[in-house]
Amino acid sequence: MTAKTQLPTPDYFDTKKVSKVWRVPYQERAAEAKEWAEEYSIQPATSDTNQICLLIIDAQNTFCLPEFELFVGGRSGSGAVDDNLRLCEFIYRNLNAITTIAPTMDTHTAMQIFHPIFWINEAGEHPLPAATSITLEDVQQGIWKVNPAVAHSIANGNYSALQKHALHYVKKLSEDGKYPLTIWPYHSMLGGIGHALVSAVEEAIFFHSIARNSQALFEIKGGNPLTENYSVLRPEVLDGPDGNSIAHKNASFIDKLLGFDAIIIAGQAKSHCVAWTIDDLLTEILARDRKLAKKVYLLEDCTSPVVVPGVVDFTEQADAAFQRFAAAGMNVVKSTQLILDD
Template sequence: MKTPLHEVFDEHHIGLPSTIGMNELLGKAVLEGLSPASDDSEKILFLAIDMQNDFMEKGELAVPGSHQDVWNAARFLYSHLDKITQIAVSLDTHQPQQIFHPIWWIDGDGNHPAPFTIITPEDVLNGKWRAVNHPEESLAYVRKLGEQSKKELCIWPYHCLEGTYGAALESQFANMVFFHSIARKSTPLRIVKGKDPLSEMYGIIKPEVSHGDDAGNIELLRELKDYDRVIVVGEAQSHCVLESLRQILAHYESAADITSRIVVLSDCMSPIPGFEQSTEDAFAQLQEKYGITITTSTALKL
């Protein structure tokens, strides 16, 4: 018994609380009559990076185009419920007091930086910006960020604060994730990232600046090897999706049989404004270097 898509996913409520009760929804999933995911001969992972309310178009760190991205991803999942073995979701998870939020820094007049302010090591050394707490560690971080990650510290709007609605998985997409879970008897993987107060963490494997010899989420990297295909969607394409891919591909740089399994659905992700061209260039480079597939949700057939 195939449940109509509109009974699982309401495209008019993307970014808003779900109007469908979870017990009603999952009761319908039981009736799908699909084989368990454990029976799949081809193992396919659907990896959704930071599909959270705060990255939706009315969220605290809104990504233009995110509603259409969620809609495209949901339709793809619905059309391939019987083929997707497992869904993994990452959740950007923060506290107000983190190095990339305004409250961490003040200028000479005691003002906090506006969102999207860039703070360089020189800014800290000359007193343009001062860390309210952990000044030595903060300066060291800004320096290492440039050395290790080739980035500058960006102050972001407060977003994805743990326990808030903004930090939750977008409700309509969540409906689809849990519907799949019941219909296929497959438990979603949950990847929580970004809780270190002294580091940004765009990628799902490790923070921008690692402490000591932290190798990152080795368990997840090992998990990825178990799948014949890994399909990637998420927000924002220019930051968390891009950095997640970079980290995974760098880890498996010498294993073309693994990197070639990665499929990016370009119509299920959007960049933060101002990063369009650099994002397009970066993805093209990853495609050329690692042999990943970049396609769309309508073109990919499983």
């Protein structure tokens, strides 16, 4: 990527609104995007010599706004808000060079393996969200067991099979070196406002789509009730206790990403969905051609780790993961340093 003249930020972009929820005025922005493209001689994305994809992981209200369920504050306490401000500015500055924007959408319903209602103890209590990790020993000893009442909704009433799966699941996480099963607050609920993209990010993506005649590549993840799905490229566990498949890696999306000349990655959270997605992408790269790692750019100032003050801090794990990615050949950069070439 070589130096080029960057674009200004449109006058409508209000940095103070990045932390708010509001309706994007689509028709107005569409007209402005057409005018912007004409004023700055922005060509359709199909004319790009270098095909560049901006992969935005889970820039949703549920993770990115302080009053929502799983706000990623990082150690600063304002992490995701600051990240999205820089991300929006990056999109606008490089509007004429970003070919495609691919936003991922964490998508859940109530009864999933990482939500409180899925589990119950002898006292009939559900685990406390964000403060409970369910280990293999917990399930083996019956400290936590599957809530019998959910079997009808997600296992056709077969409770024993569901309990067998739960034991297999936590065992598999342990064997594969994954994070223990964390019980999260209900979040990214399908149909809810928390599921929506942050308004300012949605606006920037929409503006890009119109100005560049480039459809955003939305990728949905996380709807399987039997497994977590931090990474957009594959669920945490792919098979059940009988060896039969319960999920698949996202092969078509992996191929699509690796078909670009450059892949730029931002989003939330650095310690979980971002790190896991990059890790899975690196696994695919190493299986094909390790030189492909050089075309991956990680915007380290547009992502933050999960930090729950007094409970858990994943900053060190997130930083260690990024160091490992850099050692493999990926580029860890700041959004203000990365200048794209159209």
